[in-house]
Amino acid sequence: MNRLKINEVEALVGITKKNIRFYEAEGLLTPRRNSENGYRDYGEAEVAALRQIKLMRKLGVPLEEIRKMQSGVHTVGDGMRRHLVSLERNRENLEQAIRLCGGLTDCSARLEDLDAENLLTRMEAMEQEGTTFQNKQRSDIRIRYVAPLVIAGTMTALLAGLMALLVWVFLLDPVDGLPLPLLLISLAVLLLVAGGVLAALIQRLREIGKGEIDDAKDY
Numbered sequence: 001m002n003r004l005k006i007n008e009v010e011a012l013v014g015i016t017k018k019n020i021r022f023y024e025a026e027g028l029l030t031p032r033r034n035s036e037n038g039y040r041d042y043g044e045a046e047v048a049a050l051r052q053i054k055l056m057r058k059l060g061v062p063l064e065e066i067r068k069m070q071s072g073v074h075t076v077g078d079g080m081r082r083h084l085v086s087l088e089r090n091r092e093n094l095e096q097a098i099r100l101c102g103g104l105t106d107c108s109a110r111l112e113d114l115d116a117e118n119l120l121t122r123m124e125a126m127e128q129e130g131t132t133f134q135n136k137q138r139s140d141i142r143i144r145y146v147a148p149l150v151i152a153g154t155m156t157a158l159l160a161g162l163m164a165l166l167v168w169v170f171l172l173d174p175v176d177g178l179p180l181p182l183l184l185i186s187l188a189v190l191l192l193v194a195g196g197v198l199a200a201l202i203q204r205l206r207e208i209g210k211g212e213i214d215d216a217k218d219y
Contacts, residue, residue, distance in 0.1 A: 003034075003041040008174045013050045020050065026063055028053055028070060060087070089132075152201040159194045163187055 006017050029049055031040040056066045061083050068074040099118055100123070105116070123133060126154045170178045
């Protein structure tokens with residue numbers, strides 16, 4: 001097979017470029033770089049790996065389990081046995097939720113009149129017996145926002161500290177110390193870098209808000 005570009009792989013395997021890049025970022029795919037133009041080149045091994053990943057993801061296998069199977073830590077049988085346990089547990093939880101929802105299908109009350117406290121008490125008792133219900137509150141919190149905010153905040157703090165250090169050195173000895181033009185240039189460069197970090201943060205938050213990561217994890 002000739003080396004392929006990402007657009008060709010997208011059409012061949014049926015996985016979007018966004019998904020392909022996501023798997024590369026996760027370390028599940030490592031295409032080589034073209035030495036002439038720096039673009040990624042994909043061959044038979046990468047296409048086969050993407051098909052394997054697509055199959056596993058369609059079965060609902062977690063990325064970490066796929067990574068273990070790729071590395072040889074787990075065989076396919078090992079991975080499927082572990083995943084089957086998870087599926088069985090999810091089925092039991094789903095059956096419990098189906099029964100609970102089924103009991104509410106004949107409820108003619110408006111939501112504002114529903115005895116939510118009583119239902120939550122029943123659910124908590126079921127959870128104590130081992131049932132796990134979906135908790136959409138966790139996704140509402142959007143924990144994934146934390147990492148980019150922490151990284152951007154740390155970088156900004158470091159840049160601010162460096163600028164403060166430069167100013168302190170200049171004030172310590174304005175005559176024989178750091179020349180004023182060099183100080184101003186250094187501060188300008190650091191400000192530009194800080195602006196770039198903040199711009200990247202804003203862009204990242206917008207991508208998360210649009211569901212870019214969730215879309216990529218669908219396969």
